[in-house]
Amino acid sequence: MERITNYQLFTMTFFYQLGTTIIFGFGAAAGRDAWIATMCSSFLGTVVVMMYIALMRMNPGLTLVEWFPAQLGRWIGIPISLLYPLLFLYDAGRIVGDLRDLVPTTLLANTPPLVFNGVFMLVITYALFLGIESLARMGETLFTLILVLFLIEVILLFGSKVIHLDYLLPILEEGWSPVWKVVYPNGITQTYGETIAFAMIWTQTKNPERIMKVTILSSLFSGIILSLSLILAITIFEEDLFKNSIYPLYSLLGIVNVGNFINNLSPFGVIYFTTTAFFKMYIKIFAAIKAIQQLLRLQDYRVLILPAVIIVLCIGMTVSKNISEHIFYLHKQILVPYIWVPLFLILPAILLLIAWIRQRLEKREKSST
Template sequence: MERITNYQLFTMTFLYQLGTTIIFGFGSNAGREAWIAALCSTLLGTIVIMMYIALMRMNPGLTLIQLFPAQLGRWVGTPISWLYPLLFLFDAGRIVGDLRDLVPSTILPNTPPLVFNGLFMIVMAYALFLGIESFARAGENLFSIIILLFLIEVVLLFSSKVINFDYLLPLLDKGWSPIWKEVFPAGITQSYGETIAFAMIWIQTKNPERIMKITIISSLLSGVMIAFSLVLAITIFGEDLFKRSIYPLYTMLGVVNVGDFINNLNPFGVIYFTTTAFFKMYIKIFAAIYAIKQLTCLQSYRVLILPAVIIVLYIGMTVSKNVSEHIFYLALKIVTPYIWVPMFLILPAILFVVTWVKQKVIKRKSNST
């Protein structure tokens, strides 16, 4: 079995949680309080992740899809387990849809989306064939690059003198209601609830006892980075323009202008947006094919890579007609309330309660004897 180090798990979790969240204006309906919504989502989402890790600790050596049959029985648990690899493949396809809409509208307007996404998925298939350990080593290097690019971006934005902190005021003038609407369910399930995919990978870490600490730190760091990015976008564009922009964190790179020499850094934004999207998609597909391998008792997951990649590409190219349908209808009105909430919150919570009660009963019986 391939093994992942503590630092590799940290970098993978961080890049995964940035994922496609860093592309869009998280919590834009909360207006200038979007960054508060991001921080609240981070705190509550981290608690959800702690529940996932607690489940793993109560069932040592088992992956996500093995937990349900172990605790709920084969006839109930196995059908539920099958839902997760199907969901992971669908979510990976939605990431392809994100890139299908982003790349042609930004740096490659004359390139057919199928060409870019097709090449992207070829690289994805190659990375999957190399295995999770090689992918984790790549994450170590790319983490440093992403952080460096972000710091350069911050310095250049401040040097361009386009930031106006008055745009953040007045604070909470509409109360907490708009913030909580962004926090639940979308804020908690996006990135943080999606981290349930790592429950297919945690058993491959070298020090399972440190997973809780590592994951909490990486989750908080990614949340702070997203919140700070939102602060930058709001202080540059103001509330109205921020709410209307589909890609505010990408657009703000276009306002960089230092001495009429350093400007138009949008392509660099696409580079690190694509990188984090790649990481998130990889984990989703790997979790899906590894789950199917366990459910079907296959010898190797590699025979599933090409079919999975083709399915993900097809979903991504057909899941929605345009970016508005993709984000505002499919993601917010369908996927989040009717798929993510049951799969990321309700079912794991039920599993947690059942596991806890069973262990309490077993412990009581052993004490009585």
């Protein structure tokens, strides 16, 4: 079995949780308080991740799709478990949809989206055949590079004298209501609830007892980086432009201008986005095919890679007609409240309660005998 180290798990979780969020204006509905909404989402989302890890500890050696049959029985547990790989494939398709909408409008205006996405999926396919250890080593290598690029970006933005910290004021002018509307359900489920996919990977870590500490640190760190990125966007664009921009974290890189010599850091945005999107899509697909392999009792998950990649590409190219339908309708009005909340919050919470009750009953039986 492939094994990954604690540091590799940290970097993979970090890239996964940033995902496509590093480009989109996360929490824009909260206006200048979006960074506060992001920090709140990070703290509460970390609690959700802790719930998943608690379930893992109550079901030692088992993956996500094995938890439900173990606690609820095969007749109830297996149908519920089947929902997760299907959701992971759909979510991976949505990342393809993100690329389909972003690339033509920002990077390659004359390149058909199918061409770019097709090449991207070929790379994903190759990486999936190499295995999860290869992705883990790649995360180890790229982590420092991404942090250095982020630091350079911050320094150059300050050097361009385009940052106005007074744009952050007044803080919480409209109270906590707009912030909490961002935090729940979207802020908690997006990124942090999605981390449930790692429950298909945690069994392959070298030190399972340290998963809790590593994942919590990674979740909080990704929240800090995202909050800092939003502060930069708000202090540069001001509230109104930030709220109305689809890609504010990408757009701010284009306004760097230090002495008319260093300008337009859009390539940095490309590196951020493609790196985090790659990690998130890979892990979604890997979790899906590993889950299907275990549910169908197949010998090797690699026979599922090509069908899964084709399905993801088809979903991504057909899931929505435009960016508005993709984000504001399918995501916020359907996916989050009716799919993510039940599968990421409600079902795991119920399963945790059942597992806890069963453990208590088993302890009482042992003590009585």
